[in-house]
Amino acid sequence: MSCGVFPELNMAYNPSDHPRASTIFLSKSQNDVREKRKSLFINNHGTGRRKYSSCSTIFLDENTVSQPNLKYTIKCVALAIYYHIKNRDTNGGMLVEIFDEKLHPLTKSEVPLDYNQQDPEQKQIYRFVRTLFSAAQLTAECAIVTLVYLERLLTYAEIDICPGNWKRIVLGAILLASKVWDDQAVWNVDYCQILKDITVEDMNELERQFLELLQFNINVPSSVYAKYYFDLRSLSESNNLSFPLEPLSREKAQKLEAISRLCDDKYKDLRRAVRKRSASVENLSGSRWVPAILS
Known part of the structure; x- marks a missing residue:
């Protein structure tokens, strides 16, 4: 795949851009949820007692994250990534x-030969996300925007998230x-203080290529945010998890859309450079450049 050159996308099915398209994580969770409910019914038939899914027990953690809302939102986002x-x-x-974690390891530890075969547990995903959010002092709302960008990447780049790249x-x-999203700017070098073995150059390149694969579309309409919020709440209810985060207020919704526009301006120069660089490749391939910000 060549970064900066993308096939035309069927945007009608892209949940990260359109509020009426169903989120991918919720649809991927449905089979498991049905199986759990079936198992619950079988186990409880005739007992008169209700048993709960063991899914939530995998998240039990004695440590306290700075905000209760953040802790439970990260649990739900981690569960969405797991599915x-x-x-x-x-x-x-x-x-x-x-x-690829084999080519760009996050630690100096040797990457196992089967690194792309063993699915991570929900607890492992939660701990990874929680560590970054806690150390960088990020908010619960930022966790939902993270999930929007993740699903946008998978849709735009037509890739799967798997054990070797998650x-x-x-x-x-x-x-x-x-x-x-966050008011307090977090620089790439700050993440290098959290992930001690990663370099600033690697972080910069990760951000640049992530943006290219997103076609520089970092806009998050409040309607899309609201859809992800309610679908995460549905996911939490299906798995007996708490989800106390409130929906976006009008003020926060306006802030989200305003910041999205400001960040779009920030990345315009980089986007123009990538488009210029890929122009000759576009002429050869016949692929059409899709606009960066969708209305």
């Missing part, structure tokens, strides 16, 4: 290089979401 990985369309296969995809989504 993306577990119910992905392909098994293994080629990875986009910048997200950490770097999630990191890239968090990196971008933290710059779009």
Whole structure:
């Protein structure tokens, strides 16, 4: 795949852009939810007692995150990522290089040979996301924007999130979401203080290629945010998880859309440079450049 050159997308099915399109994570969770409910019914038949799904117990954690809303929102977002990985369309296969943990390891530890075969547990995903959010002091709203960017990447780039790339995809989504949403700027070098073995150059390249694969569309309409909020709440209810975060207020919705526009201006120069660089490739391939910001 060549960054900066993309086939025409069927945007009618892109949930990260359109409020009426169903989120991918919720649809991927449905089979598991039905199986759990069936199992509950069988186990409880004739007992007169209600048993709960064990899914929530995997998240039990004695540590306290700074905000209760943040803790439970991260649990739900981690569960959404888990379903993306577990119910992905392909098994293994080629990875986009910048997200490949074998080629770009996050630690100095040796990457196992089967690094792209073993699905992570929900608790592992939660701990990874929680560590970044806690150390960078990010908000619960930022976690939802992270999920929007993650699903947008998977749709635009037509890739799956899998055991060998999930950490770097999630990191890239968090990196971008933290710059779009949070008032307190988090620089790439700050993440290098959290992930001690990663370089600033690697972080910069991860951000650049993530943006290219998003076609520089970092706009998050409040209607799309609201859809992800309610679908995460549905996911939490299906898995007996708390989800206390309130929907966006009018003020926060206006802030989200205003910041999205400001960040779009910030990336215009980079977008123009990428378009100029890829122009000759476009002429050869016949592919059409899709506008960066969708109305």
